[in-house]
Amino acid sequence: MAPEALSEWSFYGEGFVAVDAQQRHTVLAETPGSKGVMLVSPAPYDEDLVVSYDIRPLTPESVLVAMLSVSDRGADATLNFPENYDGNMGTLTTDTDNYFIAYHNAAHKLPPFIRRYSEETVGQEQLTIAESNMMTTEWHTVEVGKQDGRVWLKVDGAIIIETTDAATLDAGHFIFRMRGTSERIAVCLIKDLRIDWVD
Numbered sequence: 001m002a003p004e005a006l007s008e009w010s011f012y013g014e015g016f017v018a019v020d021a022q023q024r025h026t027v028l029a030e031t032p033g034s035k036g037v038m039l040v041s042p043a044p045y046d047e048d049l050v051v052s053y054d055i056r057p058l059t060p061e062s063v064l065v066a067m068l069s070v071s072d073r074g075a076d077a078t079l080n081f082p083e084n085y086d087g088n089m090g091t092l093t094t095d096t097d098n099y100f101i102a103y104h105n106a107a108h109k110l111p112p113f114i115r116r117y118s119e120e121t122v123g124q125e126q127l128t129i130a131e132s133n134m135m136t137t138e139w140h141t142v143e144v145g146k147q148d149g150r151v152w153l154k155v156d157g158a159i160i161i162e163t164t165d166a167a168t169l170d171a172g173h174f175i176f177r178m179r180g181t182s183e184r185i186a187v188c189l190i191k192d193l194r195i196d197w198v199d
Contacts, residue, residue: 006039006176006190013037013087015185025054025191028178036087036179037186040070044077046171048198050145052154054191057104057137062186063179064104064135066144068151069172071097074119077171087179093117093125097169100125101144101153103160104135107181112160114151118169127151128163139189147198 004019006026011017015030015037030037049068057064072078073095085091092098097118102110113129134155143154146169152162174195180186 006193009042010040011037012040012081012085020189023189023191025189027187027189028176029187030178030180030185032185034087034179034185036089036177038087038178039176040079041174044071044079044171044173045069045195045197046077048145048147049174050143050147050196050198051174051194052141052143052196053193054139054141056139056189057135058187058189059180059184060137061107061181061184062104062137062188063102063107063181064188065175065177066101066103066142066153067092067173067175067177068099068101068144068146069097069169070175071169071172073097077173079173087177089179092177098172098175099146099151099165099169101151103142103153103155104133106133112153112155114153114161114163116165116169120167127165128161130161134160145198 014034018027100115103112111130114127115125149168153160178186
């Protein structure tokens with residue numbers, strides 16, 4: 001997917017998205033006071049899919065998340081955020097269904113994990129969690145996907161965590177989410193995005 005494609009995705013939060021055409025990557029950044037920034041795919045995906053991309057967090061505090069099958073809670077693929085939505089986590093955890101895959105989150109003193117936010121999983125969102133962190137502030141290739149009830153995370157070609165969900169969430173949007181800490185904002189670079197649909 002061309003670098004400029006991500007600039008056409010919906011942006012939420014306090015920050016900015018920009019394309020560096022010369023370096024062929026997209027810059028995603030917060031501004032101070034942010035509650036998180038997000039890039040949301042223009043359309044939902046009906047099928048199982050695999051999403052892969054190269055990403056580089058520019059600070060250790062840049063917490064990176066990929067979200068699959070995101071839709072309004074109890075809806076089928078529809079996704080409508082409130083007017084003036086500021087990117088906060090509360091809306092994502094209580095008002096949407098999604099698979100929440102965090103993979104660069106040492107700043108939150110947590111290793112990678114997969115959670116499912118839905119009416120059925122309130123209080124039991126955690127599906128799986130890794131034993132340790134592995135990402136640095138260098139470039140990494142990340143792959144997330146869901147197929148036939150399996151949801152997984154790969155980093156640099158290696159399966160880090162995976163889980164099986166018997167009542168799999170179906171259609172929904174894909175979201176890049178990022179947030180820093182109270183001391184430092186988050187910034188990352190993204191390139192070579194690829195989305196493959198799985199039969």
